[in-house]
Amino acid sequence: MIARDDDATEALATAATAALHDAANAFDGAAALARMLGAHRRGALCEVGFWAPELLERRVPDGDVFLEVLTPEAPLSLVTSRQMARFRRTLAPVARVEAFCFTAVEGMTPGTRETVGSFYALAWRDAEGAWRRILDPLAASLPFGAFAPAEYYDVASMQATRGDRAYFAALRDASPGGADPVKLGPAANILQVHAPTATAGMTLASLARHIDMLADRVRRGVELAPADRVFLGYEAVQLLPVEPTTVYEAGPAFWSEIESGGDDALSVDLRRPDTTNWGYDVVIAGAAAVNPALLETGRPDELIDLAVALHNFPGAPKRLIFDVVFGHADNQGLDALNSHYFAGPNMYGQNMNYRNPVVRAIMLEMQRRKVDYGADGVRVDGAQDFKWWDSDAQTLRHDDHYLQAMADVVQEVAGVRYRPWFIFEDGRPWPQEDWELSSSYRAVIENQRDDDVFQWGPLTFAHNTPFLYTFWLSKWWRIREMLDVGENWISGVANHDTLRRGTQINPKLNINTRLGETRMEILDKAYDNAAVQMLTYAALPGVPMDFLNATARASWGFIRNQDDRWGVKIVAEEAISLKWQVDEYSYSRPGAFRRLKDLGFETRDQLARFFDFLPALVDVTGYDLEIIAKLLNDVDPPLEGPSPYDTTLLKRVARAWMDDMHDYCNVSGYLEHLGEAQTAMMLSLREFRLARPWLRRNLRAGEYFDYRRPVQGAVVITGYRRSPDDREEVLTVVHLEGDSTGAFDPAHLCPPAVAGASVDAWRVRLRSPQIGADYEGGELVLHDGMGVVLTRG
Incomplete structure (x- = not known):
């Protein structure tokens, strides 16, 4: 039986009152209260707290506010696509302290890996007798998404059984001076991963199993295949966001109440969440939980399992980095959170109200709870979007104090307190028109207290197109900045944003056709380029990051299937990616683009002709779907494929x-095509960097980096680095674009001022795949994308 514990409830109310009255300021009080919000297990009791200022605004009396507990009458299965479930509904009175509601109840079932727990929400009755709900934005488990009642989950038990406790104990033991909390520094390099397209299983559980399989192969010393190598040689894995995202705008909902059996029973049509998203379309609500669409079992334990698999990797543990999105909320967030969370609309949806002390405290608490899954680092998306309105100056200001507060959050996992490594994506003054020129990419680095704060560097930010002629020389001023101040930048040209932007470029521009025979090959080689990677890993400062879909030469794009109103417009903007990423053979393969084929687009050419018209019609009609459909029906000669078009068909x-693109981008479909030489060289290059952590630092006096002058039709770059103890020198010579060079000896490009010992002392350590394994030095001819790395000492 569900029953309120009056004494425990009163104790919660007393503690909340003390937090409000005794705190030094409003934020400190809100921060103390934020720790109490959500559902927490205290022995046999469940203590629940909500922030509900809308109840005060609506003048809802105490007698109309309850904790609603929904207990399944039969065991639920979270691995079933659809089911009808009946819940016993119990209402427990709450204690109200200003805008906060608290209660402690016994009888609720805590969720575990094996058991689905009780569901809950804050329920209130309006003046007409109708029941309304306030959902828990700080929930630990949301099996049916952020727009459904939350599951009461036993987080403490989940943490107590994690299998990487020794890893965290080792962090504490290795901390200088026994620091508490331990401060984690930067990784040597990063693999960026979109979990739903990283494995055929498309879940965090399947990714964890894949990491365990790779660990077993490494442990047994078996010969590695190309498919193995693209995952190895990295010190850290950064997941694209795993927070709950938007849901289907036009339905179906994952939690649909179809029948009420009075006040004590409820029947619900339950659907397993199956949205696809690249991860950045968040609603903020539920940010402390895991997106249920990524969970094979519906249990948040899967995220800990992934952390454990990485932390226990043989040889050297791999770190886990979370990508968090708190700079904006999709407009759907308006249906999940009260109005106090928002500061007004922006290009993504809604600005967050960082100046409200309770909102500020809750968002930091969401972050703390999420990172407590065991992340070693945090990447903050769109840090330039954290702004507030200065009414005195009548201007928007960047909230650098909030960014510092994010970096100051102390985590506790397996009894070890620590502060993660922080990375910020911040392109301020973006979206100012000249942001590509005026952004320093150092605004957060220069404002934060920690000396190991990182930002995405200029060649890692969006709008980088290394497959266009003159790209490298046009970016030379940025490369020079990397040499001088780049040691706290994330480097590399391939990530989720740059690869996506690359597929949106008009293929009629000045494309570097020397990279490949087809557009698909050009795109693949531009973002998985031996010469560029040699530059990034063997010559440039910073921390290199690779995107799995790029290194696996898999497709990638904007993936989001929830839109109803704007879905056709979004696809029109993405239509050009068909020209870059899909050829006739790829489209014709059995199982590929099956939904589009079922609609009538039997060939790529049929789809391509439709996509030739769609973007123009979206533009000229002002996105009027009815007119677009009519004009498509009137095309002469008629379009092949589905017909006649109407609004519904366009949305389908x-x-x-x-x-179909989500399936097409899955890395598992590309692994069998990876080359032996390319993947082996790239893995060797990553291991080369891991063995030389000093390469992360800015260039010192006596080191050298420049391109050949005169250019003579080819961008040939030489980088010379020397270890701080002067025991080793590294010489990198790469050809980035243009005509082939004449025959020359790369060792002779070592600057005379630092040449030192005989040229014959240089040893070839790495060669691009086009250079034969028998090349041990001397003259060679370099073509686009080729390079060598030599060492001496």
Whole structure:
């Protein structure tokens, strides 16, 4: 039986009152209260807290506010696509302290890996007798998404059984002076991963199993295949966001109440969440939980399992980095959170109200709870979007104090207190028109207290197109900055944003056709380029990051299948990626683009002709779907494929494109095509960097980096680095674009001022795949994308 414990409830109310009255300021009080919000297990009791200022605004009396507990009458299965479930509904009175509601109840079932727990929400009755709900934004488990009642989950038990406790104990033991909390520094390099397209299983559980399989192969010393190598040689894995994202705008909902059996029973049509998203379309609510669409079992334990698999990797543990999105909320967030969370609309949806002390405290508490899954680092998306309105100056200001507060949050995992490594994506003054020129990419680095704060560097930010002629020389001024101040930048040209932007470029521009015979090959080689990677890993400062879909030469794009209103427009903007990423053979393969084929687009050419018209019609009609459909029906000669077009059919085509592209981008479909030489060289290059952590630092006096002058039709760059103890020198010579060079000896490019010992002392350590394994030095001819790394000492 569900029953309120009056004494425990009163104790919660007393503690909340003390937090409000005794705190030094409003934020400190809110921070103390934020720790109490959500559902927490205290022995046999469940203590629950909500922030509900809307109840005060609506003048809802105490007698109309309750904790609603929904207990399944039969065991639920979270691995079933759809089910009808009946819940016993119990209402427990709450104690109210200003805008906060608290209660402690016994009888609720805590969720575990094996058991689905009780569901809950804050329920209130309006003046007409209708029941309304306030959902828990700080929930630990959301099996049916952020727009459904939360599951009461036993987080403490989940943490107590994690299998990487020794890893965290080792962090504490290795901390200088026994620091508490331990401060974690930067990784040597990063693999960026979108979990739903990283494995055929498309879940965090399947990714964890894949990491365990790789660990077993490494442990047994078996010969590595190309498919293994693209995951190895990294010190850290950074996941694209794993927070709950938007849901289907036009339905179906994952939690649909179809029948009420009075006040004590409820029947619900439950659907397993199956949205696809690249991760950045968040609603903020539920940010402390895991996106249920990524969970094979519906249990948040899967995220800890992944952390454990990485931390226990043989040889050297791999770190886990979370990518968090708190700079904006999709407009759907308005249906999940009260109005106090928002500061007004922006290009993504809604600005967050960072100046409200309770909102500020809750968002930092969401972050703390999420990172407590065991992340070693945190990447903050869109840090330039954290702004507030200065009414005195009548201007928007960047909230650098909030960014510092994010970096100051102390985590506790397996009894070890620590502060993670922080990375910020911040392109301020973006979206100012001249942001690419005026952004220093150092605003957060220069404002934060820690000396190991990182930002995404200029070649890692969006709008980088290394497959266009003159790209490298046009970015030379940025490369020079990397040499001088780049040691706290994330480097590399391939990530989720740059690869996506690359597929949106008009293929009629000045494309570097020397990279490949087809557009697909050009794109693949531009973002998985031996010469560029040699530059990044053997010559440039900073921390290199690779995107799995780029190194696996898998496709990638904007993936989001929830839109109803804007879905057709989004697909029109993405349509050009068909020209870059899909050829006739890829489209014709059995199982590929099956939804579009079922609609009638039997060939790529049929789809391509439709996509030739769609973007123009979206533009000229002002996105009027009815007019677009009419004009498509009037095309002469008629379009092949589905017909006649109407608003509904256009939306079906848009949804089919998104779902088919999600499948098409899955890395598992590309691994069998990876080359032996390319993957072996790239792995060796990553291991080369891991063995030389000093390469992360800015260039020192006596080191050298420049391109050949005169250019003579080819961008040939030489980088010379020397270890701080002067025991080793590294010489990197790469050809980035242009005509082939004449025959020359790369060792002779070592600057005379630092040449030192005989040229014959240089040893070839790494060669691009086009250079034969028998090359041990001397003259050679370099073509686009080729390079060598030599060492001496």
